[in-house]
Amino acid sequence: MPAAPEAAVLALGRFAAGLRHTPPPAAVADALLLRTVDTIAAQLHGVRGGHARLLLQLLDAPGRFPVWGTPHRRALRDAVAIDAALAHATYFEDGSRFTGGHPGSAVIPAALLLAAERGASGAQLIAAIAAGYEVFLWLGRALYPATVRRGFQSTAILAAPATAAAAAVLLDLDATQAAHAIAIACSQGAGLKEALRCVDSQPLQVGRSSEGGLLAARLAALGATGSPEILEKGFVRGFAGELEAAALDLGAGLGTHWSLDETYVKLHGGCRGNHAPVDAALALVAQHGLAPAAIAGIAVAVDSVTRAAAIEPPANAFEAQSSIGFSVAVALLHGDAAPPRFDAATLADGAVQALMRRIHVAADTTLDAGYPLTRPALVRFTLHDGRVLQQRLDFARGEPELPLDSGHVLRKYDGIAPALLGATQAAALRAQLLALPAAPAGACDALCALLASPSTDPTPSP
Known part of the structure; x- marks a missing residue:
C-alpha cells in the first residue's frame, strides 16, 4: 500500500525552516530586495494619501517601532497592522495574477519590523521574506480564483499564513514549529472583496491578518500546536471549495521552483x-x-x-x-x-x-x-x-512576460520617499536597502530608524 501523502502544512513548515540555513538563490534575493523597496514606496504613498490618520487613532499601543513615513511609534503588533494596511491602502504594491493578491504588503512590513526587534541581519530578513512570499503564492494558487468568486479577498486571507512563515524564519523555529505556526495562522486572517468599496477601512483586514500571522508564529514558539490537516480540511476547503482542497499539492517544487517569478510590479495606480x-x-x-x-x-x-x-x-x-x-x-x-x-x-x-x-x-x-x-x-x-x-x-506592463527593470522600482521610490522622509534621509534609506544582503546583525533596526519621518504631520497632502 502506498504511503499516505504528507500534509501540506508540514511541507510548508519544512520549507520555511530550511531557509534559516540555506538562503534563497541570488536572483531571488535580488528580486526580493527590489520588492522591499517597492513595498516601502507603496506604504509611504499610503501615508501620503492620508490613510494613516484613522489607523493611528485606532491602534495606539506605545512602543519603539515606527509607523513608516510618520514620526509616530507603536508596539510591534500595532506597527505591523498599521504598516501592512498602509502598504495596501492605495493598491500600488506588487501582486500576482495567479493568486489575485499582493504578497508585498502582506509580508514585508511584518518581516522588517520583526527583524528589527530580533536584531536580524539583512540576509536573515531576505530569507524570511522569501519564506513569506512563497507560502503566500503557493497557497494563493490553490485558492484562486475560486476564493474570489466566493466573495473573499485573497490578500487578507493569505497574509496570516504568509506572515507566520516569515516570522518562523526570524524566530528560528524548526520545521515542526514552523508548520504549527502556519497552521495556527490559517484561522487568523479573513477579508471580503465587497470591503474594497471602502478603502478607508478595507486595508485594515490585510493589516490584521498580517498581525495574526505574527501572533501565530509567536504562539507556536511557545509550544502551541495547529492541526496538521488544516489546509486540506479547513483553509482551502473553506475559502475555495471541495475541488480545490482535493487537488491540493504543495510539496512538489518548493524551494526549487520560485513562484516569485510569477509576480508583477505596478506601473500605474489603482487596481x-x-x-x-x-x-x-x-x-x-x-x-x-x-x-x-x-x-x-x-x-x-x-x-x-x-x-x-x-x-x-x-x-x-x-x-x-x-x-x-x-x-x-x-x-x-x-x-x-x-x-x-x-x-x-x-x-x-x-x-x-x-x-x-x-x-x-x-x-x-x-x-x-x-x-x-x-x-x-x-x-x-x-x-x-x-x-x-x-x-x-494579454498582459499589463510589469507582468513577468513584460517586466519592468529595476530602475522603474527605484524611480517609483525616489518619486515618493523624499516628500515624507526628506531628500537626505530618503537617499540614506535607499542606500541601506540596496546594501541589505551584506548588512550585519542589527542592520534592520537601523533601517527602521530611517523609515520614521522627521515631520510632525503624519498625513501630508499629495
Whole structure:
C-alpha cells in the first residue's frame, strides 16, 4: 500500500525552516530586495494619501517601532497592522495574477519590523521574506480564483499564513514549529472583496491578518500546536471549495521552483485589473497619433473576474482606484494613470467625467478561457471620423512576460520617499536597502530608524 501523502502544512513548515540555513538563490534575493523597496514606496504613498490618520487613532499601543513615513511609534503588533494596511491602502504594491493578491504588503512590513526587534541581519530578513512570499503564492494558487468568486479577498486571507512563515524564519523555529505556526495562522486572517468599496477601512483586514500571522508564529514558539490537516480540511476547503482542497499539492517544487517569478510590479495606480486596459488604450493613442477629442466612444472588454472587481462608475476617489473607466480616461487625458491622479479633484474634473461617459466596460466570457494564465483586455475606439481601432493585450506592463527593470522600482521610490522622509534621509534609506544582503546583525533596526519621518504631520497632502 502506498504511503499516505504528507500534509501540506508540514511541507510548508519544512520549507520555511530550511531557509534559516540555506538562503534563497541570488536572483531571488535580488528580486526580493527590489520588492522591499517597492513595498516601502507603496506604504509611504499610503501615508501620503492620508490613510494613516484613522489607523493611528485606532491602534495606539506605545512602543519603539515606527509607523513608516510618520514620526509616530507603536508596539510591534500595532506597527505591523498599521504598516501592512498602509502598504495596501492605495493598491500600488506588487501582486500576482495567479493568486489575485499582493504578497508585498502582506509580508514585508511584518518581516522588517520583526527583524528589527530580533536584531536580524539583512540576509536573515531576505530569507524570511522569501519564506513569506512563497507560502503566500503557493497557497494563493490553490485558492484562486475560486476564493474570489466566493466573495473573499485573497490578500487578507493569505497574509496570516504568509506572515507566520516569515516570522518562523526570524524566530528560528524548526520545521515542526514552523508548520504549527502556519497552521495556527490559517484561522487568523479573513477579508471580503465587497470591503474594497471602502478603502478607508478595507486595508485594515490585510493589516490584521498580517498581525495574526505574527501572533501565530509567536504562539507556536511557545509550544502551541495547529492541526496538521488544516489546509486540506479547513483553509482551502473553506475559502475555495471541495475541488480545490482535493487537488491540493504543495510539496512538489518548493524551494526549487520560485513562484516569485510569477509576480508583477505596478506601473500605474489603482487596481491591477485597470492596467491592461490602460496600456491598450495608450498603445492605440501612440500608434495612431490620436487626441482624446477624436474618440467618440471606447469599449473595454475584460474577463469576468476583472469586471466583477471593477466599480463603474466610481462615486468617490476611493472607488476610482477600482474603476477601469476612470483609469483609462485619466491616462488618455494626462498621459499616465499615476497614483496621484486618483484623487477627488481629478474625479470631479469635467473633462474626465465627459470622457468617462464615453467609456463602456463589460465582461467578455471568451476572455475567461486562459485566466489567470493571461489577464487580457480588448479596447476598441470608435472615432468621430467613422474608423474603428482596437488593441488586445494579454498582459499589463510589469507582468513577468513584460517586466519592468529595476530602475522603474527605484524611480517609483525616489518619486515618493523624499516628500515624507526628506531628500537626505530618503537617499540614506535607499542606500541601506540596496546594501541589505551584506548588512550585519542589527542592520534592520537601523533601517527602521530611517523609515520614521522627521515631520510632525503624519498625513501630508499629495
